[in-house]
Amino acid sequence: MRLLKILQRLLAALPVALGVAVLAFLFLRFLPGDPVEIMLGDTQVSKQQIAELRHQLNLDQPIGAQLVHFFGQLSHGQLGTSIVKNEAVASLIGNALPATIELTFATVLVALLIALPVGVLSAIYQGTWLDRAVLSGALLGISMPSFWFGLLLILLFAVEAHLLPTSGRISSTLLVDKRTGFMLIDTLLAGDLRAFGDAVRHLVLPALTLGVVFAAVLARVVRSSMIEALHRQYVTTARAKGVREAAVIVKHALRNALIPAVTVAGLQVGELLGGNMIVETIFAWPGVGRLVVNSIFARDYVVVQGAVMLYAITYVGVNLLVDVIYTFLNPRIVL
Amino acid sequence: MRRWKWLGIIVLALLVGVASAKKLSFVLDTTDNRADEAQAIASQLQQIGVDVQVRVWKSGVLLDAIKAGSRQAYTTDWGSAYFDPFDLGVPKLTTGGRGNYSFYGNAQVDEDFQIASTTTSDAPRAAAYKDAQQQIFSDAPWIFGYVLKNIEASSSAVQGWEPAADNSESMVDASVQGGNAIVMGMRTDQIVTFDPAMYRDRDTEAVLRNMFDSLVTHTPSGDVVPQLATSWSKVDDRTFDFTLHGGVTFQNGDPLTADDVVYTFHRILTPGAVNGDTSPRAGLLGPLDHVEKLDATHVRFVYKDPFPESLLLQALVHFQIVPQAYMEKVGVEGFKKAPIGSGPFKFDRGSLDAQIVLTRYDNYWAGPAKVQQVVFRMMPEPSTRVAALLSGEVQIIQAVPPDLVGRLQSAPNVDVKTAEGTRAYQIELNNKVAPFDDVRVRQALNLAVDWGSILDNIYHGYAQRLPTAFLPSGFGYDASLEPYPYDPARAKELLQQAGYDGQ
Numbered sequence: 001m002r003l004l005k006i007l008q009r010l011l012a013a014l015p016v017a018l019g020v021a022v023l024a025f026l027f028l029r030f031l032p033g034d035p036v037e038i039m040l041g042d043t044q045v046s047k048q049q050i051a052e053l054r055h056q057l058n059l060d061q062p063i064g065a066q067l068v069h070f071f072g073q074l075s076h077g078q079l080g081t082s083i084v085k086n087e088a089v090a091s092l093i094g095n096a097l098p099a100t101i102e103l104t105f106a107t108v109l110v111a112l113l114i115a116l117p118v119g120v121l122s123a124i125y126q127g128t129w130l131d132r133a134v135l136s137g138a139l140l141g142i143s144m145p146s147f148w149f150g151l152l153l154i155l156l157f158a159v160e161a162h163l164l165p166t167s168g169r170i171s172s173t174l175l176v177d178k179r180t181g182f183m184l185i186d187t188l189l190a191g192d193l194r195a196f197g198d199a200v201r202h203l204v205l206p207a208l209t210l211g212v213v214f215a216a217v218l219a220r221v222v223r224s225s226m227i228e229a230l231h232r233q234y235v236t237t238a239r240a241k242g243v244r245e246a247a248v249i250v251k252h253a254l255r256n257a258l259i260p261a262v263t264v265a266g267l268q269v270g271e272l273l274g275g276n277m278i279v280e281t282i283f284a285w286p287g288v289g290r291l292v293v294n295s296i297f298a299r300d301y302v303v304v305q306g307a308v309m310l311y312a313i314t315y316v317g318v319n320l321l322v323d324v325i326y327t328f329l330n331p332r333i334v335l
Numbered sequence: 336m337r338r339w340k341w342l343g344i345i346v347l348a349l350l351v352g353v354a355s356a357k358k359l360s361f362v363l364d365t366t367d368n369r370a371d372e373a374q375a376i377a378s379q380l381q382q383i384g385v386d387v388q389v390r391v392w393k394s395g396v397l398l399d400a401i402k403a404g405s406r407q408a409y410t411t412d413w414g415s416a417y418f419d420p421f422d423l424g425v426p427k428l429t430t431g432g433r434g435n436y437s438f439y440g441n442a443q444v445d446e447d448f449q450i451a452s453t454t455t456s457d458a459p460r461a462a463a464y465k466d467a468q469q470q471i472f473s474d475a476p477w478i479f480g481y482v483l484k485n486i487e488a489s490s491s492a493v494q495g496w497e498p499a500a501d502n503s504e505s506m507v508d509a510s511v512q513g514g515n516a517i518v519m520g521m522r523t524d525q526i527v528t529f530d531p532a533m534y535r536d537r538d539t540e541a542v543l544r545n546m547f548d549s550l551v552t553h554t555p556s557g558d559v560v561p562q563l564a565t566s567w568s569k570v571d572d573r574t575f576d577f578t579l580h581g582g583v584t585f586q587n588g589d590p591l592t593a594d595d596v597v598y599t600f601h602r603i604l605t606p607g608a609v610n611g612d613t614s615p616r617a618g619l620l621g622p623l624d625h626v627e628k629l630d631a632t633h634v635r636f637v638y639k640d641p642f643p644e645s646l647l648l649q650a651l652v653h654f655q656i657v658p659q660a661y662m663e664k665v666g667v668e669g670f671k672k673a674p675i676g677s678g679p680f681k682f683d684r685g686s687l688d689a690q691i692v693l694t695r696y697d698n699y700w701a702g703p704a705k706v707q708q709v710v711f712r713m714m715p716e717p718s719t720r721v722a723a724l725l726s727g728e729v730q731i732i733q734a735v736p737p738d739l740v741g742r743l744q745s746a747p748n749v750d751v752k753t754a755e756g757t758r759a760y761q762i763e764l765n766n767k768v769a770p771f772d773d774v775r776v777r778q779a780l781n782l783a784v785d786w787g788s789i790l791d792n793i794y795h796g797y798a799q800r801l802p803t804a805f806l807p808s809g810f811g812y813d814a815s816l817e818p819y820p821y822d823p824a825r826a827k828e829l830l831q832q833a834g835y836d837g838q
Contacts, residue, residue, distance in 0.1 A: 033395030041535060042413045042422070042434060042758075045618035052606060056613055086533060086612060095688070151718050159726045166723040172518060172690050172710040281524065284714045286688035290524055299395060 002327070005335040006320065013316035017309045018074075024308035025070060028301045029063050035083045035299040057083050070305065079306040084298045089306040092291060096275070097310075098181030099169065100287035103210070103279075104272040106203045108265070110211025111218055118215070119222025119261075120254060126227055134219065141216025150209040150282040157205060165202050167284035174198045206283040210276060214268050221264045225257040232256070258329055266322035270315045359770055359835040360386035363762070364401070364409040366394045373410055375789050376478075376762070383783050383823045383830070401436045407765050408478075411436055414758040416501070416537075416619065417649040418557040419810040420464055421452060423759060427804055428471060438767040439476035443467075451811070452621075453641050455572045460643060464811030471803045472816055475777040479818065480761035481790055482806055484797040485754040488724060488743050489731040493517065495705065496731060498754040499555040500808055501652070504541040504733070506709045507679040507701070511730055516708035520723050522734035524715035525688035529674040530667060531655035532602045532614040540653060542691055542711050547655030547676030550577055550596070551648055555754060557808055559648045563591065563656060563677070567648070572641035579632040583700040585658040586681040593628040598659035600626040600636075610667045619650050645810060679704040689713060724749060737795040755808045759801060775833040781819040783826035 036054050054060045058069060073080050079089035122134035158166040165171065169183045174195040179186050184203075187196040229235065230253050238252045239245075275289025288307065295303035326333045365373035370391045377387035392400075400406050413434055415423040425448045426432045430440035447467035451460045487498035495508035496517075504519065511517050523538040531543055544552075550564040564577040583591040603614040604623060617623075622639040629635055636647065661675050674682050677700070680693035690712040695704050712729060714720045720732040721739050725746055735743060735751065743749050764771040764780070771777055790798040799807065802818040830836075 031396075032399035034399070037398070038395060039535065040615065040618075042415070042426070045433065047433075049618055052613065053615065056607075085527060095686070151722075154719060154722045158728075159722050162726060166726055166728055167714060167716075167719050168712060169689060172685075172692050172708075172712065173516075175684055175690065175692060177684070178686065282716045282719055284524075284689070284712065284716070284719060286525065286686070286713070290715075294524065297395060 002324075002335060006324065009316075009320050009323075009335075013313055013320075016316055017312040020312040021070075021074075021305055021309045022067070024305050025067055025301070026063075028299070028304055029066075031299065033299045035059065035301065038298055039084050059083070070302075079309075080302040082295075082300055082303050084295070084300045085303075089303050092303060093288065093306055093310060095181065096286060096288045096291045099183075099285055100273060100275045100280075100289065102182050102184060103203065103206055103285060103287060104269060106207035107210040107214055107272055108269060110207050111214035111265075111268075114211065114215035115218035115222055115261075119219040120226055120249065122219070123223045123226035123230060123257075124249065131223075134223070138216040138220050141212050144213065146209055146213060146276070147278050147282060149212065150205070150279055153205045153209060154282070164204055165198075166205075167202075167282070169202050169285065170195060170199050171202075206279055206285055209279050209283075210272065214265075214272075217268065218261060218265060221261050222257065225260045226253060229253040229257040255329060259326060262322055262325050262329065266318050270318040273314045273318070274311050357835060358384060358386055359776065359830060360388075361407045361770065362388045362390055364390050364392055364397055364406050366392055366397060366410065369410045369760070372789055372793050375793065376784050379785055379789075380780065380783055383779075383827050384836075385780075385783070385830070398436075401763075404438065404765065404767060407768070407771065409436070409763055410760070411763050412758050412760040415806060415809065416653060416757070417646060418500070418553075418757075418808050419646060419649055420467075420805050421646055421649075422619075423806065423809065424448065424464070424467065424471075424804050425452060428467075428476065437476045437763040438765060439474070440766075441470055441474055444470050444474075452643070452646075455569065455641055455643050457643075457645060457810075460645075461811040464805070465813050468803050468805055468813045468816055473778075474774060475781050475819075476766050477764055477804065478762035478777075478780050478784055479801050479803055480759065481786065481794075481798040481800050482756045482759055483737075483794060484799070485756045486735040486737065486740060486751065486797055487731065487733050487753070488721075488735050488749055488751045490724065490727070491748040491750055493730050493750075497555045498733075498752050499553065500557050500755040500757050501553055502537045502541050502733070503544050503553060503555075504731075505552075506545050506706065507699075507704045509709075510705035514730075515706055516710065517706050517731060518710040518712055518729040520714040520720040520729040520732040521711050522715065522717075522720070524713050526691070526711075526713070528687070529671050529682065530609070531599075531657055531676075532609050532616060533612070535615050543655050543676075544678070545680045545693060545709060546674060546678045546682060547657070548583075548678050549654055549656065550579075550651045553652050557755070559645075559652065563596075564651075567644075569644050570635070573638040575636045575638075575644060575647055576629065577634050577636070579634065580700060581632055583677055584698055585661065585675050585677045586696045587658070587661055587675045588698075589658055589660055591656065591658070591677050592631050593634045595656055595659045596634045597626050597628050598662070599654065599656045602657070603654070616654070619653060621646060621650070623647075680709055683708075685710075737793075737797045740795060740797070753797065755806075757806060757808060759804055759806060760798075761801075761804070770833075770835075773833050775829045776835070778819070779826040779829035779833070782822045782829070785821045786818070787821065 036050055081088055082092055118134050122131040125131050154166050157164040176186050176190040176192055176195050179189055183199040187199050235248060235253050238248045275287040277289040277293040280287045280290040292304060292307045323335055327335060363373050363377055373389045377389050380387045401409050413423055413427055426434040428435060428439055428444060429448050430445050444467045447463040450463040454460050485498055489496060492512040494510050506517060509517055521538055526539040526542050527534040527536060531547055548563045550562060551559050552562040554560055563580050563583060565580050567575060567577045569575055579593060585591055602608045603616050606613045621642050624637045624639045627635050658675055662670050679696055679699045681696045683692040683694045685691040690710055693709045695707050697703050717736045723729045724732045740751055743751050764777055766772060786800050800818045802816040805812050
């Protein structure tokens with residue numbers, strides 16, 4: 001039953017993705033700027049050469065015909081070829097996605113490791129100095145611009161302390177063959193533990209940069225819903241039954257308090273999977289965010305369309321995942 | 336009745352007087368990277384009573400509005416790949432030129448450019464460019480700007496490497512004390528391709544030029560010197576012969592012959608020759624018809640129209656020779672995965688958007704390079720590049736922003752180095768519509784901007800004022816032409832003559 005429901009939801013995501021693709025297609029065409037002009041840059045080329053290039057890229061056709069062409073390709077399961085990079089969009093996104101997913105997982109890990117204990121403790125010790133410190137820390141975390149925090153971490157941990165690398169995904173001397181695109185998996189597949197450790201070290205700073213902001217948001221949600229849960233009657237009942245305090249907090253209160261936290265985390269993960277242009281630029285992380293923003297600037301319509309569809313599908317997928325997690329946290333919730 | 340008529344004339348004259356003694360006001364369009372500069376210029380112009388509003392745009396959007404002719408004044412820049420105004424002055428200032436955003440037109444300048452683009456000997460070309468500069472200077476179609484220095488930095492342990500005006504980043508003579516590998520932090524987030532026929536940007540070229548050789552190459556200062564060609568000669572105004580170096584091999588062991596040279600240019604000149612795609616590089620070669628083989632070590636370049644030899648040589652620096660047999664065997668896709676050239680370094684591993692590891696080609700015809708390995712790492716954020724150099728992760732970094740130079744200079748064991756820039760920055764004025772259809776107004780603005788203080792404060796002196804649109808590193812530059820001086824009094828006078836009282 002649950003599987004069927006999940007399948008239904010996934011199928012319902014397709015029209016959403018297509019609608020988003022059409023909107024993206026039209027909006028992009030109305031954006032001023034010409035990909036061919038931008039691509040040719042400052043060069044002495046004849047009008048005829050420009051026209052030829054535009055024809056070859058299918059850009060000399062009316063918008064309607066381009067849209068038909070786009071859907072024709074889509075019906076064959078193809079996202080098209082990048083105007084600027086002359087490479088299949090699917091492979092461009094496929095190349096960038098593992099880097100972003102890897103960073104997202106690391107970020108979520110950092111965020112959970114910080115937000116859960118901090119949020120729970122500050123709820124338990126509500127109103128004490130600890131709680132106030134957590135609240136102001138969270139405010140700081142939310143307000144910090146990521147480019148500033150990221151550079152600060154680089155200066156501290158890479159330049160001053162020499163503990164961690166400044167940027168990139170792996171040291172050039174340890175670069176292993178690409179198989180999955182996930183550096184952590186590829187290094188393990190190559191059986192190179194040193195390279196694996198090196199890849200982990202490269203993950204730390206970007207994951208911290210993104211994770212601290214994420215944790216700040218999450219910790220506040222965990223704290224407030226935990227405070228609410230701790231005042232519920234079932235907690236009082238559990239305590240009255242003589243359940244150990246640790247079990248009361250984890251099994252009775254936290255489990256119920258997690259539902260709003262999962263909602264917030266889901267939204268954040270959806271955003272993270274779209275890639276963060278700023279963090280990816282600072283840490284020289286070849287992810288989706290950089291790909292998409294650069295494609296927008298280059299007016300590489302085809303890449304942006306593909307990426308926007310991916311975003312739509314990702315959001316639908318993450319929301320579905322959140323709903324599934326709800327049913328585990330509270331079996332009374334049905335899909 | 337007569338009295339009334341006179342009164343009417345006096346009133347009319349007063350009205351016209353008030354209307355003509357108006358204040359000059361306009362919008363200065365700019366983009367993020369030059370917003371500070373635009374603000375500084377605006378406040379300087381306000382001092383002589385010109386009302387300037389700065390508007391900051393996204394670059395692609397602004398360009399469309401400029402081309403539509405709906406803007407008045409805008410910060411622009413244009414890079415030159417040749418050390419010749421052929422791809423800077425010509426597209427920017429020929430009537431109807433591709434980059435002529437000021438809508439400037441002067442028949443004599445057009446004729447000068449025509450002469451310089453088709454005459455084959457140097458003296459008349461230089462004379463034509465000189466005349467064009469004089470004309471452009473007095474027509475003042477732009478507020479002439481500056482050229483930024485190309486600032487790069489390296490660890491003091493690195494020797495034999497210099498930044499180059501064309502960003503070639505040649506590593507063949509580079510060595511590093513106590514090490515066998517050099518890592519360079521590139522300014523871009525990715526290079527485009529490993530196929531020498533399919534790119535237009537300098538960052539891709541920097542990597543490719545370490546893997547592939549060309550017929551000729553530049554010294555860091557821009558002089559053309561032999562590489563795969565040992566000598567060349569002009570047969571007539573449209574025909575040029577090149578003699579190839581004997582005994583050159585590609586990194587897979589195949590010999591490099593005239594066939595490879597012919598094949599390389601055939602791929603670029605023929606539409607659809609690269610797997611159905613057309614190379615975007617043909618325009619760089621001018622009206623080249625074809626390249627033919629004379630014998631195993633001689634090739635001939637045949638032009639449709641007369642073309643200056645010096646321009647051909649400048650262009651050939653940027654065309655890397657590919658191995659025909661290997662390319663045909665593995666196909667374009669295979670080649671992009673495992674590129675083979677005849678250069679000092681061979682592709683080892685890596686990806687275009689992260690890092691590219693090259694290893695030394697031991698049978699390099701000019702003798703093996705000094706280091707075993709060169710790594711190009713994509714690091715688009717300048718602060719990260721600086722941090723990586725300071726932490727010792729990389730040995731060389733590109734594109735140091737002027738405001739971070741101080742940080743590097745205060746660090747031990749780091750050298751900041753500069754090369755001439757090849758990109759002109761300016762403020763273009765729309766010459767077609769008022770107020771900038773009046774040459775006095777345009778000249779006045781050129782006199783009213785104190786570039787000395789702007790370049791010192793914003794670009795920390797890493798910029799050189801330009802008298803016109805021509806670069807000092809380019810052929811035919813008129814060094815005797817002084818930029819417009821900072822003379823607000825004279826600017827006010829000119830504005831008054833043009834009917835702006837500046838009050």
